[in-house]
Amino acid sequence: MASPWATPEELRLHLRLATIDAEQAAVKLAEAETVIRGELEQSIDAVADDTAVLVGTGRRVLTLPELPVTAVTTVLVDDAALTLATGYRWNRYGLLTRLDGCWPLDADITVVYSHGYTVIPPVIRQVCLQVAGRAWVRSTTAVTAESLGDRSLTYDKDRSGQALSDYELRILRPYMRGPASR
Incomplete structure (x- = not known):
């Protein structure tokens, strides 16, 4: 398994928080990596x-x-x-x-x-922190559906902050898979 692109401590600093739940931060960072990999259609890691x-x-x-x-x-x-x-x-x-x-x-x-990259490019790390940061801040406001029996929550990626912005997509474009591969 590849190393995380960013650490919970880096997310804490990015969000300017005094403390952070390291376990939840690691989850948000992993989710951000998954979103970015999906958009780029690349594994990124070496x-x-x-x-x-x-x-x-x-x-x-x-x-x-x-x-x-x-x-x-x-x-x-x-x-x-x-x-x-x-x-x-x-x-x-x-x-x-x-x-x-x-x-x-x-x-x-x-x-x-x-x-892949043995060292993740700084722009990818930064977008990862931005996406995880938005998801951290908006996680409670992104619920679009909730059930009570066997508890089920549904989140809207746009409202959760996990959807990449046009700006983020533009700066990640050089790392996307070429059109001849699709």
Whole structure:
């Protein structure tokens, strides 16, 4: 499991509170991470030797789903291995280029690669603190439905502060998955 992007103490300082319930703060921070990962369609944290199965497009370039790419270990085309520098090349932006032709149309392309950030970029950490901070402040005002039997609460993400603002989405755009991967 990856380390949290921010600590309850950092959330306390962000909110300028004298004290904070560390357990509840950790929950709000984890929820903020989940929201951000969902919006970016990225895991963000460093992952070693992840496997992606892509489909050949008949073109020279495929886009890997997670960024940034830090290493490509194996590339198989219908179970036949390709060699780096003669069969393919890759870059940190997730572009996997076939050097000796095109990726066969509808072929299974299996890629074992590493991706993500070992140190979370400051802008992502800041948005995480902002989202968790809004959720902390608005958590009691976001209830949209409540039941009594077996107790059930429903929260509105917009009212809870967990929805990302247009500004946050704009500053996170460089960390989003590219359109060719979707």
